[in-house]
Amino acid sequence: xxxxxxxxxxxxxxxxxxxxxxxxxxxxxxxxxxxxxxxxxxxxxxxxxxxxxxxxxxxxxxxxxxxxxxxxxxxxxxxxxxxxxxxxxxxxxxxxxxxxxxxxxxxxxxxxxxxxxxxxxxxxxxxxxxxxxxxxxxxxxxxxxxxxxxxxxxxxxxxxxxxxxxxxxxxxxxxxxxxxxxxxxxxxxxxxxxxxxxxxxxxxxxxxxxxxxxxxxxxxxxxxxxxxxxxxxxxxxxxxxxxxxxxxxxxxxxxxx
Ligand SMILES: [Zn+2]
Ligand SMILES: [Zn+2]
Numbered sequence: 001x002x003x004x005x006x007x008x009x010x011x012x013x014x015x016x017x018x019x020x021x022x023x024x025x026x027x028x029x030x031x032x033x034x035x036x037x038x039x040x041x042x043x044x045x046x047x048x049x050x051x052x053x054x055x056x057x058x059x060x061x062x063x064x065x066x067x068x069x070x071x072x073x074x075x076x077x078x079x080x081x082x083x084x085x086x087x088x089x090x091x092x093x094x095x096x097x098x099x100x101x102x103x104x105x106x107x108x109x110x111x112x113x114x115x116x117x118x119x120x121x122x123x124x125x126x127x128x129x130x131x132x133x134x135x136x137x138x139x140x141x142x143x144x145x146x147x148x149x150x151x152x153x154x155x156x157x158x159x160x161x162x163x164x165x166x167x168x169x170x171x172x173x174x175x176x177x178x179x180x181x182x183x184x185x186x187x188x189x190x191x192x193x194x195x196x197x198x199x200x201x202x203x204x205x206x207x208x209x210x211x212x213x214x215x216x217x218x219x220x221x222x223x224x225x226x227x228x229x230x231x232x233x234x235x236x237x238x239x240x241x242x243x244x245x246x247x248x249x250x251x252x253x254x255x256x257x
Pocket of ligand 1: 034
């Protein structure tokens with residue numbers, strides 16, 4: 001009888017041991033615990049489930065085009081033509097579909113920070129054009145109350161990992177969330193814009209790092225773009241030269257409210 005390896009058990013043990021076992025056990029796929037060549041990789045089966053966003057996509061918000069948008073003349077989706085976002089170019093690595101959620105939600109809520117190692121390289125690839133012109137990366141901040149309960153800001157982890165790959169410095173505290181905002185789970189786009197307007201500011205101590213700079217804002221997920229627009233407005237108030245956006249995952253056009 002072949003030796004059965006319980007990869008789920010190994011993955012659980014490894015996480016419980018907080019990385020102590022990493023040197024002893026084979027590296028596992030970040031989403032399914034199948035063995036892989038290097039830590040932070042997907043196995044081939046999981047890689048096949050990732051819906052990467054590739055052209056044609058909206059040049060403004062990074063969303064994969066519907067067939068109707070593809071026929072449009074401006075390189076922007078209908079939502080961006082109607083209400084242009086405050087930021088310039090938006091880029092997203094993958095669709096926030098079932099597999100995208102399986103990647104992002106554990107990073108957000110279950111301390112699975114090793115997922116950053118899988119997401120950062122594909123974000124760096126998807127954002128190549130905005131990263132080559134970037135002076136500084138700034139993560140979308142959490143409010144300090146939420147940071148207390150969650151202990152880390154997943155957008156800040158993604159920003160510094162992407163920055164290391166792209167050779168761009170990160171200003172982890174370049175933006176501050178001055179107002180806690182309700183969860184935006186079921187809000188419409190208009191509600192989202194109203195909720196986050198004025199919720200962000202560049203702290204006085206960071207204005208020098210932002211003024212005159214080409215900033216790339218980094219986040220895990222973009223839904224309506226309301227948060228990114230509110231952050232861009234704060235960065236422009238502080239004198240940013242340009243603001244582009246790079247996210248790990250983009251909510252697909254049909255799910256966007
Ligand atoms: Zn896998
Ligand atoms: Zn768009």
